[in-house]
Amino acid sequence: MSHRDRHEGISCDSCGKSNFRGRRYKCLLCYDYDLCSACYNFGAVSGRHTTDHAMQCLITRADYDTYFGGEAIPVDMPQSYTCPLCNSCGFTQALLEEHVTSEHAGCGSGEVICPICASTPSTDAEIISEDLATHLIQHSRTSRSDLISTSLLIT
């Protein structure tokens, strides 16, 4: 039970605390850069990371279960996504896709980490090399097929 309320296998890149509780902030511009909530609130910086970088807030498995009463729902995480390109936050997956498509399409997003991949426990968030808008459109296709396979499992 105890591991579910911690970020298992994750350590804070500022204070070095590992498997910490509470919110986790993952940088969407630096590969594999995470902060605990205390360091995030403090505005910790190290390496090439600065406070200007967009960060995605991630919740623990236990918090996730609290929202869903333990039901496994692979899509629609109960959290809002942050745009890695302009640091706006509060998007749902659909709104983020719409935002990136209208605001950032074709600008060559460069190397960023997808906030949706970063929020999926089963996915290793890697820096994407393709355009972020293109990548997000693939997500909405994938989640539709996830929905289909989920409903098949229930019936």
Ligand SMILES: [Zn+2]
């Ligand atoms: Zn820390």
Ligand SMILES: [Zn+2]
């Ligand atoms: Zn960073």
Ligand SMILES: [Zn+2]
């Ligand atoms: Zn944006």
Ligand SMILES: [Zn+2]
């Ligand atoms: Zn992604």
